[in-house]
Amino acid sequence: MKNCSFHRFSTEVNSIKKQASSIVRIHSSTLPIPHRSIADPRGYDLDFVNVAHSHLIHADWSKLNGFIHGLNPFRTKHILLKIQKDPILSLEFYDWVLIHDCPSQTLEFHSIILHILAKARRFRAAESIFRKILLLKTPTLELFEALISSYRLCESSPNVFDALFKTYAHLKKFRCATETFRWMRVYGFLPTIRSCNAFMASLLDLGRVDIALCFYNEMGRSRISPNLYTLNMVMLALCGSGRLEKALDVFGKMESMGFSPTVSSFNTLIAAYSRKGLMSSVLKMKNEMQNKGLDPNAVTYNTIIYGFCKEGKMHEANKILSEMKVKEASPNTVTYNTLINGYSQLCNGEMCLRIYEEMMKNGVKADILTYNALILGFCNEGKTKKAALIVKEMDRKNIAPNASTFAALISGHCKRQNSERAFEIYKAMKKSGCHPNYETFQILITTFCKNKDFEGALDVLRELKEAWITPDKDLLAELSEGLHSSGKVHLARRFLSEPDVRRLIPEPFLEVSGSSNSSQDAN
Secondary structure: OOOOOOHHHHHHHHHHHHHOHHHHHHOOOOOOOOOOOOOOOOHHHHHHHHHHHHHHHOOOHHHHHHHHHHOOHHHHHHHHHHOOOOHHHHHHHHHHHHHOOOOOOOHHHHHHHHHHHHHOOOHHHHHHHHHHHHHOOOOHHHHHHHHHHOOOOOOOOOHHHHHHHHHHHHOOOHHHHHHHHHHHHHOOOOOOHHHHHHHHHHHHHOOOHHHHHHHHHHHHHOOOOOOHHHHHHHHHHHHHOOOHHHHHHHHHHOHHHOOOOOHHHHHHHHHHHHHOOOHHHHHHHHHHHHHOOOOOOHHHHHHHHHHHHHOOOHHHHHHHHHHHHHOOOOOOHHHHHHHHHHHHHOOOHHHHHHHHHHHHHOOOOOOHHHHHHHHHHHHHOOOHHHHHHHHHHHHHOOOOOOHHHHHHHHHHHHHOOOHHHHHHHHHHHHHOOOOOOHHHHHHHHHHHHHOOOHHHHHHHHHHHHHOOOOOOHHHHHHHHHHHHHOOOHHHHHHHHOOOOOOOOOOHHHHHHHHOOOHHHHHO
16 A cells, blocks of 8 residues: 555645645644634614524414515524524524525525534534535535634534535545545544545445545544444455455454454455455454354355355355354355355256255245346256246246346257257347347357358347447357358358448458358359
């Protein structure tokens, strides 16, 4: 992480530092919070505010309704400031103003209620209001400036900026969250660790691993102390980016930082070892986990079972399943799906079926992944009739087939060289709204070529064209060689004369197909 600079983040921080460089030099490392006062209400304005305040504290909303037309931003603001020590009443008044669509809904009015709620630690209500303001596409800087300018007026707390940062994090508005963090530091505020964790979690949810790790480094530079949840996320990010050794380093430092690793900590490392096929390390980690008095959970066992299945070590996978049952970590849908898929990859449909039957016996619900794995297991063996029975079972349970279901069935019929039936399934797949991938087209064309059905192969090539997918050179070479050896080059020429074909077919295929001899043309 030494070379990780959180580029975008640092760029924005440097930008704001340049803009305020002269002020920062005068006021050390932070800008002062402005002291802003507002004019006191006088005359009729004062009477209006006092009477409205009296109706509010007596909860006389019917009388207050008569004041709707007299409200303006100045009066509304003073009424809200007058009741700010009562956050519940303040929120009721704020909502009342919104319901009646008064012309008082200025950004300053929103800021005041946010200060009141944040100071009273009513963060859920504050975040709800932030979300409403953000729906209006209020620029981050404009909102932040409104909060800063009314900060001392409401004798607020840093919680208000923390709530804004967390709201952006929850909404996955990373640029806005970064900008808020930047401005918070400029004024000497820092988000809480919980808000930082929310930001990192949102980044990881969208796969922004490097930015999450760089933000963690930025937390360290800002002296924001991590908690156990932070460290678990850092380990997850490091493992997800293939930096297992660095994750182990974080894991090793946990106890010296005052934290005890949790089941989630171990699960993260077990998953990383499992992905690399280092199953001996996986078992060592599980033993270490148990030695610390932590019981593996379903996630732990499922991860280990997955690792063994991926390596084709089904005997070891079943041993873990047995241990899972003894430890009363009940096998779930993921457990059985993993095992069925493991046997499916080994073309052992019968064992797939046995696992499925155990699954049903134990009352574990099957899903589309279960049935797809079963179908693939039979199709890998070319047992398309048994696969068809599984499809009927799906239909009986009202589980609609997806693209993987159709792809498995197509593959099964292609293994039996039944290209026509495979193409029928392809048409059904297309009709159902599922989109085949390139591998499905590839196996169809290859099967048609093996069956010497080049018209069928070219029909599939037309489907590729309609899907705007460019076939690779190897597939075209296989088709071209078959056309030449069978004396069917005229089919290729007819195909090449069709509209829009040349935009997807590479030149080598055009050259090969066009360089036929006269005897082949005659055929």
